[in-house]
Amino acid sequence: MTCPLTRITIMTHAGCLGPNSCQWCMDNIDTVYYSEDDLGEPYMLPGHDNCSCQWEKYEVTGIYQADYEEILRLIEENEIAKAECEVIIDAQLIIMTEQLAIAEAATADAAAYEASADAHYAEAADWLAQSEAAYATAEEMAAIQDEQQAIMDEQLAIAAQAVADAEENQSLADAAYEEAEDWLAQSEAAYATAEDMAAIQDEQQAIMVEQLAIAEAATADAAEYEASADAHYAEAADWLAQAEAAYDEAVACEATQAEMQDLMDEFLAIADEANAEADEAYSLAEEYLADAEEWYNLGVEWEDLGDEAYDLGDYELADECYEEAQTCYANSIDCSDQAEYYTQLGDEAEQIAYDAMVEYEAAEAIYLENDPAPYYDDAQTYLDYSNAAIDEGDADAALAVEATQAANDALDAFDAAEAIYLANDPAPFYADAQTYLDNSNAAIDAGDAYAALASDYNQAANDALDAYDAAEAIYLANDPAPFYADAQTYLDNSNTAIDAGDADAALAAEATQAANDALDAYDAAEAEIENQIDILTTLSQVDYSECLDYPIIEDLIAECGAQQI
C-alpha cells in the first residue's frame, strides 16, 4: 500500500536586514514559500551585498488533509468491503451449485437434441443424394434438350428461310401466271377474229367442197372411165401379149419337135447301127465258139489217141498225140478268147443300142410334150379377147371425156368460192393467237418453274420441319421437369429434414447455450469468488494506518505561513 504522501519544498527568503537594505528586500526577506514537485525558486534573488539574500530550503513529507480523510474513509470502506466480499462469496457459492446443476441438465438435453439433429441430417443427406441423382438425370436430359433445341432452332431457321424462299418464288409464279392470263386473253381475242373469218371460210369451203366433190366425182368418173378404158386397153394388151406368147410358145414347140425329131432319127439310126454291129459281133462270137468247140474236140481225140498209144507202149506216138492235143487245146482257148471278145463287143454294141433307144424315148417324150397345136388355139383365143377389150376401152374413153367436162364446170365454181375463201384468211390471226398462246404458255412454264422452286422450298421447309419434329420428339422425350420436380421434392424433403435437424440443433444449441450460460454463470460466480477473494486479499493487504503517521501538510503550511509558489 502506498500512502498518498506529498513532498513539498519550503523555501525561505533569508537575508540580513540593515539600513542599507533595499526596500524590496526588506519587504521580502523572511517570506516563506512552498511548492510541490520542486518548482524552483519563486523569483530571482537580487545580488545585493547588503542584504545577503539567499534561499533556505528544506523538504517535508506529509499528507494533505483531504488525503488523510480519504485514508480514513478507505480504511472504513475496506472493512466494509471485506464484509461484503464474504457475503458475495457465499452467494456465489450457492450460484455455482445451482448453475452446475442447470448446466448438467442442459448438456444432457443438448446431447439428445444433437442426436436427433444428426438423424435428421442423415435423412437430409439421403434425400439430398437422391435429389442430386435426379438433378443429374435432369441435367443430362436438359443437355439433350439443349442439343435438340439447337437442332430445332437450326431447322426452324432453315424452314423459315425455305418458307420465305418458297413465298418469294410463289409470288414470282403468281406474277407469271397473271402474265399468262393476259397473254391468254389476247390469244382468245385473236382466236375469235380468226374464228369469224374461219366461219366465212367454212361457208366458202362448203361450196368449194361441194364443187370439189362434184369435180372430184366427175373427175373420179372420168378417171374411172379412163381407168376402165386403160384397164380394157391393158387387158387387150395383156391378151395380145398372151396371144403372142402362146404363138411364140407354139413356134418354140414346133422347133423343139423338129429338133427332137432329128435326135430321134439319129438315135434310131445309132440303135440300128449298133444292133447291126452287135448282131455281127455275136455272129463272129458264135463262129469262134464253134471253132473252139471243134478244136477242143480235136484235142480230146488227140489226147485219147495219145492215151491209147501210151497204153500200147508207143510212147513216141503218145507224145506226138499229146503235143497235137495241146496244140488243139491252145487253139480252142484262143478261139474261146476270140468268142468272148466278140461277145463283149456285141454286148457293148447292144448296150449302145439300148442307150440310144433310151435317149430316143426321152427325146420322144419331149417331142410329145411340145405339141404346138394347143398353143396355136390359145393364141387365137387370146387375140379374140384382145379385140373385144379394145372395143370396151373405146366406149369407156368416150364416157371419160363427158365426165371431164362436168369436172371443169365444177372447178370454175370452186375457183369463185376460193377467191372469197382466200380473202378471209384467218391464218395471221390464228398465228397471232398462237404466238400469244405461246407467250402465255411460256409465262405458265416460267410460273411452273417458280412454282416448282416454291414446291422445292416447301419440301425443304417440310423436311426441316420433319427434322424439327424429330428433334422435338427427342426434346419432349427428354423432359427434365419431372426429374427437376423430383430433385426439388427430394431437396424439399432434405430441407425439411435439415430444418428438423436445425430445430433440434437449435434446441441443442439452446440447451448448450443454457448449459454454457449456466457454466458461464458458474464461472462468473467462481470468478467472482476469486475476485472477491482477491479483493479480500487485497483489502487484507492494504494498511493505511502508517499513512496516518505523516504530518498534515495544511497544518505545516499554516504553521510556517508559507505561500504557495
Added chain:
Amino acid sequence: MITKKQIDDLKIRSDSCMIRMEAQKKKNAACRSRHADIIKGIKDRLEKKKKEKPS
C-alpha cells in the same frame, strides 16, 4: 491199136481247122479293128447327141 488213118484223119482235120483258123485270124485282125472303131464311133455320136438333147 491205133491206125494210121486215125492219125491222118485227125491231122487232116487239124490242118483243116488250122487253115480255117489262120484265115479267121487274118479276118479277125481286120475285123477287130473295124468293129472297135465302129463301136467307138457310135458311142461318141450317142454321147454327143445326149449332150445336144434339150432338157
